[in-house]
Amino acid sequence: MDLGTGALWERIRDAALEACRRSTTAAEIEQVRVAYLGRRGELTAALREVGRLTPAERPAAGEAGNRVREAIETALAGRLMEIADRELVRRLQNETVDVTLPGRRPAVGHSHPLSTARRDIERIFTSMGFAVADGPEVESDWYNFEALNMPVGHPARDMHDSFYVDARPGPDEPAGRMLLRTHTSPVQIRYMRARAGALPVRIVAPGRIYRRDDDATHSPMFHQIEGLLVDRDVTFAHLKGVLAEVARRLFGPETGLRLRPSYFPFTEPSAEADASCVFCRGTGCATCKGSGWIEILGCGMVHPRVLEFGGYDPEEVSGFAFGMGIDRVAMLRYRIHDIRLLFEGDLRFCEQF
Amino acid sequence: MRVPLSWLREFVAWDEGAEELASALTARGVAVESIDRPGVGAAGIVAARIESVETHPVAGRLRICRVRAGTRTGRVVCGAPNAAPGMLAAWAPPGAVLPGGKTLGIREFSEIPSEGMLCSPEELGLPGGRGGLLELPGEGASDGDDLVGALCLDDPVLVLELTPNYAAHCQSILGVAREVAAWTRGTAHRPGAEPAEDGQRTSAAAAAVHIEVPGLCPLYVARIMEGLRHGPAPLRIAHRLAQCGMRPIGGVVDVTNYVMLELGHPLHAFDLHRLVDGLVMARRAGAGEKIVTFDGHDRTLQASDLVIADGRGPVAIAGVMGGERARVTPETTAILLESAIFDAPSVAQTARRLNLPSEAAARFARGVDPGMARPAADRAAQLLQETCGATVLAGAIHVGPGVASRFITLRGRRARGLLGIRLSTADCGRHLARLGFRIQADGADRLRVTVPGWRPDVAEEVDLIEEIGRSVGYDNLPLDLPSGDPGVELPDPVKTAQDTARSVTLGAGYTEVQPYSYHGVEVWDRLRLSPAHPWRQAVAVTNPMSRDQALLRTSLLPGLLQTLALNARRSRVDAAVFEIGRVFLRSPDGGRPQEPRRLGVAGYGALQPGTWNQPADPCDFFAIKGLFEEILARLGIGPDTIRWERAADRWPLLHPGRCAAATVGGTLLGWLGETHPEVTAAFDLPGPAALGELELGAVAGLRIRTPKRRTLPRFPAARRDLAVLMARDFPAADVLALIRETAGELLAEARPFDVYTGPELPEGWRSVAFALTYQADRTLTDAEVESAHTRIRTAISRHPGLALRS
Numbered sequence A: 001m002d003l004g005t006g007a008l009w010e011r012i013r014d015a016a017l018e019a020c021r022r023s024t025t026a027a028e029i030e031q032v033r034v035a036y037l038g039r040r041g042e043l044t045a046a047l048r049e050v051g052r053l054t055p056a057e058r059p060a061a062g063e064a065g066n067r068v069r070e071a072i073e074t075a076l077a078g079r080l081m082e083i084a085d086r087e088l089v090r091r092l093q094n095e096t097v098d099v100t101l102p103g104r105r106p107a108v109g110h111s112h113p114l115s116t117a118r119r120d121i122e123r124i125f126t127s128m129g130f131a132v133a134d135g136p137e138v139e140s141d142w143y144n145f146e147a148l149n150m151p152v153g154h155p156a157r158d159m160h161d162s163f164y165v166d167a168r169p170g171p172d173e174p175a176g177r178m179l180l181r182t183h184t185s186p187v188q189i190r191y192m193r194a195r196a197g198a199l200p201v202r203i204v205a206p207g208r209i210y211r212r213d214d215d216a217t218h219s220p221m222f223h224q225i226e227g228l229l230v231d232r233d234v235t236f237a238h239l240k241g242v243l244a245e246v247a248r249r250l251f252g253p254e255t256g257l258r259l260r261p262s263y264f265p266f267t268e269p270s271a272e273a274d275a276s277c278v279f280c281r282g283t284g285c286a287t288c289k290g291s292g293w294i295e296i297l298g299c300g301m302v303h304p305r306v307l308e309f310g311g312y313d314p315e316e317v318s319g320f321a322f323g324m325g326i327d328r329v330a331m332l333r334y335r336i337h338d339i340r341l342l343f344e345g346d347l348r349f350c351e352q353f
Numbered sequence B: 001m002r003v004p005l006s007w008l009r010e011f012v013a014w015d016e017g018a019e020e021l022a023s024a025l026t027a028r029g030v031a032v033e034s035i036d037r038p039g040v041g042a043a044g045i046v047a048a049r050i051e052s053v054e055t056h057p058v059a060g061r062l063r064i065c066r067v068r069a070g071t072r073t074g075r076v077v078c079g080a081p082n083a084a085p086g087m088l089a090a091w092a093p094p095g096a097v098l099p100g101g102k103t104l105g106i107r108e109f110s111e112i113p114s115e116g117m118l119c120s121p122e123e124l125g126l127p128g129g130r131g132g133l134l135e136l137p138g139e140g141a142s143d144g145d146d147l148v149g150a151l152c153l154d155d156p157v158l159v160l161e162l163t164p165n166y167a168a169h170c171q172s173i174l175g176v177a178r179e180v181a182a183w184t185r186g187t188a189h190r191p192g193a194e195p196a197e198d199g200q201r202t203s204a205a206a207a208a209v210h211i212e213v214p215g216l217c218p219l220y221v222a223r224i225m226e227g228l229r230h231g232p233a234p235l236r237i238a239h240r241l242a243q244c245g246m247r248p249i250g251g252v253v254d255v256t257n258y259v260m261l262e263l264g265h266p267l268h269a270f271d272l273h274r275l276v277d278g279l280v281m282a283r284r285a286g287a288g289e290k291i292v293t294f295d296g297h298d299r300t301l302q303a304s305d306l307v308i309a310d311g312r313g314p315v316a317i318a319g320v321m322g323g324e325r326a327r328v329t330p331e332t333t334a335i336l337l338e339s340a341i342f343d344a345p346s347v348a349q350t351a352r353r354l355n356l357p358s359e360a361a362a363r364f365a366r367g368v369d370p371g372m373a374r375p376a377a378d379r380a381a382q383l384l385q386e387t388c389g390a391t392v393l394a395g396a397i398h399v400g401p402g403v404a405s406r407f408i409t410l411r412g413r414r415a416r417g418l419l420g421i422r423l424s425t426a427d428c429g430r431h432l433a434r435l436g437f438r439i440q441a442d443g444a445d446r447l448r449v450t451v452p453g454w455r456p457d458v459a460e461e462v463d464l465i466e467e468i469g470r471s472v473g474y475d476n477l478p479l480d481l482p483s484g485d486p487g488v489e490l491p492d493p494v495k496t497a498q499d500t501a502r503s504v505t506l507g508a509g510y511t512e513v514q515p516y517s518y519h520g521v522e523v524w525d526r527l528r529l530s531p532a533h534p535w536r537q538a539v540a541v542t543n544p545m546s547r548d549q550a551l552l553r554t555s556l557l558p559g560l561l562q563t564l565a566l567n568a569r570r571s572r573v574d575a576a577v578f579e580i581g582r583v584f585l586r587s588p589d590g591g592r593p594q595e596p597r598r599l600g601v602a603g604y605g606a607l608q609p610g611t612w613n614q615p616a617d618p619c620d621f622f623a624i625k626g627l628f629e630e631i632l633a634r635l636g637i638g639p640d641t642i643r644w645e646r647a648a649d650r651w652p653l654l655h656p657g658r659c660a661a662a663t664v665g666g667t668l669l670g671w672l673g674e675t676h677p678e679v680t681a682a683f684d685l686p687g688p689a690a691l692g693e694l695e696l697g698a699v700a701g702l703r704i705r706t707p708k709r710r711t712l713p714r715f716p717a718a719r720r721d722l723a724v725l726m727a728r729d730f731p732a733a734d735v736l737a738l739i740r741e742t743a744g745e746l747l748a749e750a751r752p753f754d755v756y757t758g759p760e761l762p763e764g765w766r767s768v769a770f771a772l773t774y775q776a777d778r779t780l781t782d783a784e785v786e787s788a789h790t791r792i793r794t795a796i797s798r799h800p801g802l803a804l805r806s
Ligand SMILES: [Zn+2]
Pocket: A277, A278, A279, A280, A281, A282, A283, A284, A285, A286, A287, A288, A289, A290, A292, A293
C-alpha cells in the first residue's frame, strides 16, 4: 500500500463516492458507510495502517486519510438527504386523492322559508324597539271580531270566512263562538289589555291564521305578522316612516313604499302598502302584474274603539297597526308561485332554501 | 264595479289617459284592479241587415246569409242558430279587424265562400251572450252604421275592486265621477233628467203609496207611466249594460238597471194594472207569509222582512227582489216606478237569509243616497219616455219622513295629530268640501261637517280625518320615525327553548317543514290509536272545507309521518324532518283549549347517507334520543337528571321495545321511538321511522340555566375500562348509577362505549363496556386510581344480576 503518495486515498475515495452515488435507499447508504467507514471498513483499515508509517510520513498520510473520510461522510449525508427528499415526494404522490370525488358534507338541515322570512321580519322590528308577542290560534269571536270593531253583521266579516271549532271561551272571557283566528289582530287587544294602560305598546306578533280559502295563492292556513304601536302623539307619519324603513330593510335599500287608502274596520285612516317591485325595479313585470308595485301589507291608525277595547283612552293616546303576510314575503323573495308548496313538505322543495 | 270611460265622460271631464286616471283613483282608495279593453284594435265592423237565410247545401249545420250594409251587400256563411231574416247583425266584412287584431278575408266553408263573418258578442269583446249572433236593436241603429264607434267597441272599462266603505258611493258612474272631480278639482255633472210630463193627469191620482214602518222605509218616491211599448233597449244602453256585465233583456228593466248603474240608486217597476187597488204599501211581512219572487221561487218571509204589498199581499221583498205577481212583462203598458230608501241592515239581513245577493240589495245594504231618490225616478222616466214611448204622469208621489242630514264635529287639532301634518283647520274644511261635505266653522278649531247623503260610510270624526288624508294624498303626508322608549321585552323561556331546539335540530341534519295544523280522523286509525287514546280528544272544526281539515292536531307526529309518507311516495331514500309548532289540547270542560308548543322530529333511512369513504349514520331511536339529550343539555338539563323509561302502551304507534319517555322529577318532557311495523306499513314507509316530540313549555318550566365556567383540568386523566355482564333487560343507566355511587370523587366521567352479545355469552345476556375517566386537581398515582377502580369492580361483582367480564 502506498499511503504516502495519496493514490490509495484517491482510489478509496472514488470508489466510496461512486458507491454512494449508486445508492438509492437509506439502507444502501448504511451499507456504504459500513463498507468504508465501519470498524472493518476499507478506509478505517487504511487509516489503521497510517500508524505503522514513520513519524515523518504519518502527518501527511493522516491528513490525506481524514480528508477522504470527511469527503465520504459529506457525500453520504448529502445522498441520504436526497434520498429522504425523494422518498417524501413519492409518499406524497402515493397519498394523493382524487379531488374531483365529492366532499363529505355535514348533514345540516334546512330552515323553512317561512321561518327564515319570519325571523328576518322579526329582527327588523326588534332592532326598531318592537317586542315579539304571541296569542292563541283558537280565538273567541269577541277577540277576533267584536273587539276589533267588527260587530255581528259587519260587512267586513264576509272577507273573513272562518273555521269554527267546538270549544267555548274561557271563564273570564265574553261568551260567543270559538274559531281559528282569521288574522293576528286579536293579539293587539290581548297585548293592550295585558299592558293595562302602560305606555308604550310596541309589539309585533307573528303566527298562523286560518280562512276558508283554497287555491294556488290562498291556503286555508297561512301566516301573518301583526304590528302595533300605541303611545302619546303617534301619527300617520310614524306609520309611514316605520313601514318605509321596513320595506328597505326587507327588500333592499332601493325599495320605495306607496300607501293607498283602504279599509279595515280596526283602523282609521286605513291604508294598503305597496313596495316597489323588487323584480323589475318598478318598470312592470308579471309578478307585479305590470304595475311596478307589490302589495305587502294592510295598515292604519288604530281605530278609537279598538283602543277603548284595549283599555286605552283614544283622546290621550294614538297608535298604528299593520298586518303583513309572511307567506307572501317568502313567496316574493323565493319566487314561489304556489302557496301549497310551503306546507306540503316535499324535501326536494324544502332543501332549496 | 265596471266603469266604461265613455259613460264616465258624460259626468266629468279629465285630460289624462286611462292609465293615469286609474292610478289617480287607486291612490284615492278607489282601487282600479285592471283596465279592460275588450275591443282594442277593432275596425271596419258595420251593422248589417240579414236579408235571407238558406241552409248550406253540403254542411247542414251551417247557414248562408245574404246581408246588406248600406250600399254594400255580401254573402256570409254562419253557424249561429239565431241568424234570421230581418235581423240587424254585426258584420265584419273582408278587411275588417276584430277586437284582438284578427283581419278578415274571404274563406270557403265546404265550397261556399264566406265574405268575412257575422259576429257574436264574444267575438266583439262584449261581455255576455254566447252561442249566437249579436242582435242589434232596431231603433237607434241602421245597416251600414260603423259599430266600432257606435258601440264604443274600443272603449276602455275600469274594473274597480271596491272596499266595503267605498262600495256605497262608488258603485255608480256618478260616484266615480265625484272622485274624478275631486281629483281634477272640477265638478261632476249629472245628465239632465226632465221628462216631459202629461200636464193633465198626476201620479198621485193614479196610485196610492202608504208606509207602515217609516223606520225601515223612510222615503218612497213613485212615478206613474203609461202607454209603454216593450222593445229592445237602444244600442247605447244595451251596450253599456253589457260593458258593465249585465245582460240587456229589453224594456223597462234595462232602463232601471241603467239608472242604477248610472246614479247608484236601485229602482223597481211594478205593472200598475196588476197592483190590486192601485196601491203599494211598505210593511213588515207577516211571520210565515209567502211570496213568489220573479225568479219563480217560493219564499217564506219573517216579521223582520220589509215587503211592498198591494191590496192582496206582497208584490216585492223591499230592496231585495220583486215578486212574480206584479212584475213587468213585455205586455205591460203602465208602471209604477219605485225609487225608495230602505233600512240598510234590514235589507242586508233579509238578502243574506234568503241568499239573494242582488245588485239592488248589495247597494241598499251599503246605504243609498236619499237625495238621489227623486232624480233617479226622473231620469228613469225620461229614458222610458225616449225608449219605450212612455207617457209620464205629472209629479211624483213622495211619502215618508225622509232621512235627516248627519253632522260630525271635526277638531283640527285631532286631524293634525293623527295625520302628523301641518294643516290649518280651514284647509281641513276645504279638503272635505272638495269631497262634497258641507262645512261650517264651529269655534276656533272646530268644524261642523254635514255628511252628504251618498257617504253613509262616514260616521265619525276619524272617518273625516281619513277623508282629509286621502284628499291630501297619502303620498303627500310626511314621514317620521317614532321616538320614545322602546317597549321592554322580558326574556321568554319558551322562546329560548324553541330557539335552542331549532338550531340543534337543524345542525343535526333535520329539515324544517310546516305541516297543516289540522288533519282528518282516519290518520288516527293508521296510528293504531285506541278509541279512548288521549290524542283522540281533539278540538273539532265544525265547518271544514274537506275531511282532512276536520280536527285540530293533538300531536305533531301525525303531520310529520304524513310528510315522511309523501317523500317516500316520491322515492326519497332518506328523510329527516322537524317542526316547531303548536298542538291543541281539548280542555276537559270544553272551554278554551291549551296550545302548548312542541318540537317534533321524524325520519327514516340515514341522517347522513353513506359515502364512498364513510358508512351511513342511521336515523334511529338513538339518533332522536341523542338529539333530545343534546337540546336538553344545552338548556341546562344534563343527561344525569333525565329519566328514560320504556312506555309501550302510551304511544301505540311506536315499537313497544323501542320507545321511551323522558321525565325530569316526574315532569314529562318528551317521548320518542321507532314506528311500530304496522304504522310503518300504514304510511308506506321504506323502513321504520324514528320520531319524537319534546314539550318545549315543560322544558322551559325547568328553569333554563346559563352555563357557569368550570376550571379546566390541569393534570392528566387516567382511563380504565370495565366490561360488565348483565341481563339484556338490565338498564345500563342503573349500572352507571352504581359506578358513580361507588367511585368516589376521583371519577370524572363514565360512559358506555360498547355493547356486545354473542355466542360465548349466556343466552339473554349481554356485555356492556364502560370507559371510566379518573381525574383530580393533582397528578393521580396508579395506586389511587387502582383503589377507586377496585372499589367499583367489587361493587359490581357483588351486585345481583351483574358480573365482571374478564
Ligand atoms: Zn315587477
